Amino acid sequence: MRRRHFIQSAGWFALAAPVGSFAAKKSKKKGRADPYGHIRMKAGGLATSLEIFSLYQKQAPVRIEMLKQAYAVLEADPQASFADLLSHSPFQALCAEAGLSLLGGPMLGNISETGASVWVRTLRPAQVSVRVGGQTLGPVASSATTDLTAVVAVSGLKPGTENRYQILIDGNPVASIGAQCIRTVPEQHPNSRIAFGSCWHRWGLGHAHLDTIRARKPLAMLMIGDVAVQDRLGHAGLQRHDVLLRDLRPRWQNFASEMPVYVTWDDHDYAANDVSGVMKKFSAEDRQRTLQVFRESWVNPEYGNGSEGLFLHRRIGPADVIMLDNRYFRDHAKGRDSFLGKEQMAWLKEKLLACTAPFIILSCGTMFSDYVSGGKDSWGKYDPEGREELFRFIEEHKIAGVLMISGDRHGARGFTIPRSGGFKFYEFEGACCGGRGGLAATDPAWETQLYGISYKYAFSEFEFNTTVADPTVTFRLLDENETEIYTTKLTRSQLTPG
Template structure:
């Protein structure tokens, strides 16, 4: 090799290194969301703005791929959500996503009618601060959640924690969360959904009047591939979706909330929820809330600002004989079950997951008459909830709630029979 050739080779190598450093890479994700009978969404973030290529193909027919290309940009913090539609129901798919010289992949199976004859396993949690992981090195609560093989994952807010709900705080917090070991492994191939509560929307116990509310709403949409966000005429993050014989109603208890007007949901969302519950053909209807339905906290359903709206909702459920309705919630840093009377001999059960990483509160002693379970230990800080929804063919069990410690396995199990949910 001559001197000139050598210099040319060195220059070319340096150029390749610099090009690789400047080219976009996968920095966070992928995350799978909004899987239905014929559609799915895949979320991703790149290190710098650039083109993302996603190839989706049936596992049984890998020679017929669907290819989509999207461009990330600084305006959305280099995040993107890649939607796929016109998919085949009850079909296993694999996806490969590439940008620069980085690559990630995952798989999923679209939904279909046969799921109504099977158990559906929900794994859910709330309240995670990336600085507060109590798990041993190389693990996290997310690695343990993955072992439950859930049909879907729901995060119920305070995920991440911020002081003001400003865009720069939320973006940084969401990135840190997605860097925790096990998070991508959990969410890349299991449909994942989210809502916010107060700390990942704004200041503590806030409603939608705080000055960064619009930033918080916009940033949530950047980072969560939910099926939809509110209504065309009403801003928010609420939506509903089906998994087998279970319909989930994800609430927005912050953006439309107005303490002075004593409404958490606002007029449009409240009507949307009531109409959805009344029209639902599903055996189970799950109301997903950031705050508990039974705890008398100022920003919670049983507090002074929102109690009337909660009681109105409960009366609607009872008056229209809507059965199979339960709630799931977070916020409290403790695992609780409330059994709340709603009228006509019916009860509303609210199952609260423990905190994913925050120090737990101790249970109230004695338990209030409307609580049937409460667990919290300051030394057992990585907890989450699980609900197994049983098919109609099971005449004895409607659902099984499990309070799970990432360090100590199942702490408590509670079963409801069809009569408990007026399903008999």
């Protein structure tokens, strides 16, 4: 075995060696200092939300007052909506004082070679259009039924181009928020990037690493759970207050207006820590209410089967992206434990066979491997048989170029998952977008570990080159200053079962 090397800085551990080497020390010590001052924040009440709102940037007093008034309305009713909030004239007056033309957005998603989707939340029922590339798309109505949101499909753009766009409300242009730029997917991919990460929670959506990601101009950002909403256990009013906290922050506004996002949930934005399916403290009604808020708050191209779940598939340039829902369908009944549910597993197999891109990014909110916490709250506990079924399906059908990405266990770690016959899957876990730690970053027993960090803001990306005979993908883990913590390069043939 090769000698292991590591570097240590500010309480985090990363690997300084190539694939196969890793740190032999743990990154967490009981009672350690909190390097950011917010790591142990819980869901909390209004005071916690206000503290998060101003963590990294000084906020205008009128926006702080907006959050206070919104909390009073939304916390009082577990089913309160944005339409309810905006029926209060004092809140409307604050929106006018703040000079707002939108309460949320624009936010981009569903990027393609010729277009994208644009999401906004309006201040009243309205007709929403998007002007871009010499054309006006829409209008699409926002109403109380959609909780004042509208999604406008943009098409007709040229591949690989940058296109400034403008939002129109009832035919009138509104002031731009952020860059408001749609970068379409190019036809060739010598260096196309797709970024990903999880565990942003609420504080990570105001941090400077959003600017770092945006500056690298990836085709899209995959956000794989624990994003924006925190431990609300079906209280739709408080879920919406968390969404408002997201949407009022300038750094998020700049990011979302030009960075296409694809989002699934994990336990904290689903309900609370380690909650899944229907449980004693989280009813079927809570689950459907939470799903509705999620669908109204993001801009995914699809949501599960249309009425249940959040799983999705889209091709983004050099990669087919499959994002799984590992929370909604779990069955806790004795003898019927299931992680994805039969319908989602069948859908997953169908999509894997139908993929046409050189690479497949397969995301799960929790980890595929069992190295961290012994598979707690993940496949290893709930459905090891289902995981083996998935792995064998990929191997038997020789499905090429599969990259597994995951989250949940705070920090970031990479592993290979060895299989019989010498093939191995690669898993890249990136639960560091909120700077949290808590569990070991590395462990001597994790013989297939590639890297590990904890208590560090960082994000992950793949960079693809499909112009060569054996297409390549380079993985990078980068910190908020764009410093490479770990990198490795793989070929499609390495990621294809023999």
